[in-house]
Amino acid sequence: MAEANCCICFLQEETEVEKLSGGDMLIRALADEGVECIFGYPGGAALHIYDAVFRQKKVKHILVRHEQAATHAADGYARSTGKTGVVLVTSGPGATNAITGIATAYMDSIPMVVISGQVVSERIGEDAFQETDMVGISRPIVKHSFLVKEQSKIPEIVKKAFHIASTGRPGPVVIDIPKDITNPVDKFDYEYPDKVKIRSYTPAGKGHSGQIKKAVQLLLSARRPMIYSGGGVIQGNASEYLTKLAKILNFPVTNTLMGLGAYPGSDRQFLGMLGMHGTVESNTAMHHADVILAVGARFDDRVTNTPGKFCPSAKIIHIDIDPASISKTVAADIPIVGAVDSVLSEMLELVKASDERPDTKALADWWTQIEAWRDRYSIQKNPNYSNEGMIKPQEVLRALYHVTRGDAFITSDVGQHQMFSAQYYLFDKPRRWINSGGLGTMGFGLPAAMGVQLAHRDAMVACVTGEGSIQMCIQELSTCTQYHLPIKIICVNNQALGMVKQWQDMQYDSRYSESLYEDSLPDFIKLVESYGHVGMKVTKREELIPRLEECFAMKDRCVFMDIYVDPSEHVYPMQVAPNGSMRDMWLSKTERT
Amino acid sequence: MRRIISVLMENEPGALSRVVGLFSQRGYNIETLTVAPTEDATLSRLTLTTIGDDHKIEQITKHLNRLVDVVKLVDLTEGAHIERELMMVKVKASGAQRAEVKRCVDIFRGQIIDVTATVYTIQITGASDKLDAFLQAVGEAAILEVVRSGVSGIGRGEKVLSL
Ligand SMILES: Cc1ncc(C[n+]2csc(CCOP(=O)(O)OP(=O)(O)O)c2C)c(N)n1
Numbered sequence: 188m189a190e191a192n193c194c195i196c197f198l199q200e201e202t203e204v205e206k207l208s209g210g211d212m213l214i215r216a217l218a219d220e221g222v223e224c225i226f227g228y229p230g231g232a233a234l235h236i237y238d239a240v241f242r243q244k245k246v247k248h249i250l251v252r253h254e255q256a257a258t259h260a261a262d263g264y265a266r267s268t269g270k271t272g273v274v275l276v277t278s279g280p281g282a283t284n285a286i287t288g289i290a291t292a293y294m295d296s297i298p299m300v301v302i303s304g305q306v307v308s309e310r311i312g313e314d315a316f317q318e319t320d321m322v323g324i325s326r327p328i329v330k331h332s333f334l335v336k337e338q339s340k341i342p343e344i345v346k347k348a349f350h351i352a353s354t355g356r357p358g359p360v361v362i363d364i365p366k367d368i369t370n371p372v373d374k375f376d377y378e379y380p381d382k383v384k385i386r387s388y389t390p391a392g393k394g395h396s397g398q399i400k401k402a403v404q405l406l407l408s409a410r411r412p413m414i415y416s417g418g419g420v421i422q423g424n425a426s427e428y429l430t431k432l433a434k435i436l437n438f439p440v441t442n443t444l445m446g447l448g449a450y451p452g453s454d455r456q457f458l459g460m461l462g463m464h465g466t467v468e469s470n471t472a473m474h475h476a477d478v479i480l481a482v483g484a485r486f487d488d489r490v491t492n493t494p495g496k497f498c499p500s501a502k503i504i505h506i507d508i509d510p511a512s513i514s515k516t517v518a519a520d521i522p523i524v525g526a527v528d529s530v531l532s533e534m535l536e537l538v539k540a541s542d543e544r545p546d547t548k549a550l551a552d553w554w555t556q557i558e559a560w561r562d563r564y565s566i567q568k569n570p571n572y573s574n575e576g577m578i579k580p581q582e583v584l585r586a587l588y589h590v591t592r593g594d595a596f597i598t599s600d601v602g603q604h605q606m607f608s609a610q611y612y613l614f615d616k617p618r619r620w621i622n623s624g625g626l627g628t629m630g631f632g633l634p635a636a637m638g639v640q641l642a643h644r645d646a647m648v649a650c651v652t653g654e655g656s657i658q659m660c661i662q663e664l665s666t667c668t669q670y671h672l673p674i675k676i677i678c679v680n681n682q683a684l685g686m687v688k689q690w691q692d693m694q695y696d697s698r699y700s701e702s703l704y705e706d707s708l709p710d711f712i713k714l715v716e717s718y719g720h721v722g723m724k725v726t727k728r729e730e731l732i733p734r735l736e737e738c739f740a741m742k743d744r745c746v747f748m749d750i751y752v753d754p755s756e757h758v759y760p761m762q763v764a765p766n767g768s769m770r771d772m773w774l775s776k777t778e779r780t
Numbered sequence: 781m782r783r784i785i786s787v788l789m790e791n792e793p794g795a796l797s798r799v800v801g802l803f804s805q806r807g808y809n810i811e812t813l814t815v816a817p818t819e820d821a822t823l824s825r826l827t828l829t830t831i832g833d834d835h836k837i838e839q840i841t842k843h844l845n846r847l848v849d850v851v852k853l854v855d856l857t858e859g860a861h862i863e864r865e866l867m868m869v870k871v872k873a874s875g876a877q878r879a880e881v882k883r884c885v886d887i888f889r890g891q892i893i894d895v896t897a898t899v900y901t902i903q904i905t906g907a908s909d910k911l912d913a914f915l916q917a918v919g920e921a922a923i924l925e926v927v928r929s930g931v932s933g934i935g936r937g938e939k940v941l942s943l
């Protein structure tokens with residue numbers, strides 16, 4: 188690194204301004220932006236860029252096996268580090284394969300820059316070979332996009348793309364770049380701007396101080412408060428402020444699926460996740476709360492259940508960086524638009540400076556009530572599954588938590604195993620729980636784990652998946668081989684598209700329309716062995732923990748654990764829908780709150 | 781309620797499709813849409829009319845503001861404003877009809893801008909309801925073709941929408 192730096196300084200001294208081709212400029216701009224690692228897949232329209240990748244050392248390229256995986260890997264990299272994930276794909280099918288991953292990042296507000304090759308400028312619009320209108324096709328799922336028309340604009344566009352992707356409410360930005368623009372022959376002055384100004388883009392900074400004061404007053408007058416925080420607290424690096432504020436006020440906290448880890452999951456004040464598969468104590472406390480502090484959360488329909496019945500007696504303070512998220516589905520009494528870290532730190536200072544505190548008696552009563560709910564309903568205290576017969580999926584997650592001492596990065600796919608992970612793995616730190624919450628993309632888990640492992644080479648990284656989801660990006664086992672990624676794949680094998688089957692049990696009289704595979708599952712052990720990885724099949728309860736320990740002891744190997752679990756298990760608690768309120772929940776197949 | 785939203789945005793390729801795309805993506809209606817560059821060629825002014833309650837309009841303006849190309853916007857219907865639409869209409873005009881159409885055009889302060897032995901082409905400007913009223917007055921049977929520009933609007937008094 189240091190050497191490379193020197194070499195560039197030297198070059199710059201010799202010639203005033205460097206001259207570079209479009210392709211070289213693009214990769215140099217990434218290096219100057221501080222990008223260490225990009226994920227991609229080559230093809231015709233991107234070949235000049237790939238040649239530029241070859242001729243430098245600063246930006247490392249990871250070759251995936253499918254462009255969808257490139258976007259998920261960049262996404263996992265971004266979620267676990269807070270940096271912007273970068274993707275490079277070719278035109279046409281390369282670009283369209285990236286779409287699912289872009290949409291996934293968009294729904295969860297993940298900073299990402301996707302560079303797609305495009306056919307040469309003069310062929311655009313002629314249905315040329317591998318032409319697709321990438322700017323058009325990605326438009327509803329990007330924060331912004333650029334079609335590069337002149338080489339000289341490349342540094343500025345790259346700078347703008349990273350600025351837009353990573354500031355305000357983050358999101359994916361596409362740079363579509365025609366092949367002629369990256370040709371190696373024409374060279375242009377290269378200078379990377381240190382700043383950008385975009386007159387039409389000014390993300391929110393500090394919150395309105397009057398509103399913040401009002402909010403603090405309301406918090407201090409609360410008798411049955413709840414803090415409800417979402418992915419915005421993690422994206423906005425505000426976990427510390429949130430935790431301090433909750434601590435100083437002794438308020439109960441719940442997190443959304445996207446917000447897990449923003450507040451320590453094993454802390455007494457944490458009531459668990461809220462929403463469809465949240466805990467009864469969180470949902471019930473929300474329902475009865477008189478003041479709700481919503482931070483970086485968006486009142487998603489998977490959280491509120493029927494919006495008209497949401498938290499009938501609560502006054503709502505809503506802090507979010509995106510004004511469009513405020514009062515979208517549930518009206519806020521005190522809206523605060525601003526960066527969550529800045530707003531929370533201001534609130535914290537005001538609370539510290541004030542001698543007022545919420546009514547001690549009222550708060551104590553509230554905690555007594557919450558503890559009563561917790562005693563009765565907590566799935567940590569009273570596991571809602573039996574220890575008989577086949578291994579239960581919940582046991583797998585408990586065992587995983589135990590064996591990794593709660594200190595792993597957990598990526599997840601989508602389905603029952605995802606909800607069990609969210610319920611049973613307690614995240615004490617932000618950026619440890621990596622899942623596709625908004626789009627719910629099966630196939631996300633493994634490539635996301637690759638991004639996480641590449642960003643944290645020595646960390647424990649586990650991908651919790653299902654035998655359904657893993658097959659949507661299973662080709663990435665090969666990428667794990669190439670880059671020696673010692674990911675632990677925990678396949679909670681219930682021999683079915685479990686979440687679909689659960690809904691079919693609940694709503695369609697157990698008519699399992701296309702949710703079973705009829706003995707067509709591959710032998711995962713042989714499969715992963717053929718990629719050079721270790722496979723372990725677990726079917727007995729007493730093998731579960733020893734085998735998991737064995738798995739995590741293999742620090743430098745990718746291990747696939749095919750754990751056979753009870754296929755009849757459902758995820759509970761589960762909110763009653765339609766027309767239910769927050770607290771209306773199924774506790775098991777037969778019991779309700 | 782009908783609203784007129786006026787948007788100042790970057791005059792860049794793709795900007796218009798982002799605005800229009802937002803409406804279809806979020807299930808909002810566009811009744812009319814006009815757009816042209818301003819005196820500053822780097823900016824376009826777009827005026828659109830849509831129908832929705834306060835909540836919906838608030839969502840629309842927030843989402844529009846979120847688009848990176850949008851510099852500023854105003855809901856003109858929130859204050860005193862002037863709206864205009866330009867319409868050109870071809871109507872049958874032969875025999876006795878000719879005088880009658882002409883009278884109607886005068887009442888609505890329109891102009892006949894092209895004439896043949898059987899057809900008048902008429903130009904009228906005004907608020908949209910005035911144009912509707914004219915069409916009604918002339919009568920469907922006489923109308924051959926109608927072109928409307930869509931609404932443009934500007935605030936009254938000293939308020940301006942500019943950088
Ligand atoms: C790409 C994609 N297709 C379809 C779905 C709908 N879906 C949600 S969960 C699920 C079943 C997942 O099965 P599996 O990975 O085995 O997990 P399980 O629920 O059995 O734990 C399906 C099909 C989805 N979320 N994503």
Ligand SMILES: [Mg+2]
Pocket residue numbers: 602653654655679680681682683684685
């Ligand atoms: Mg399954």
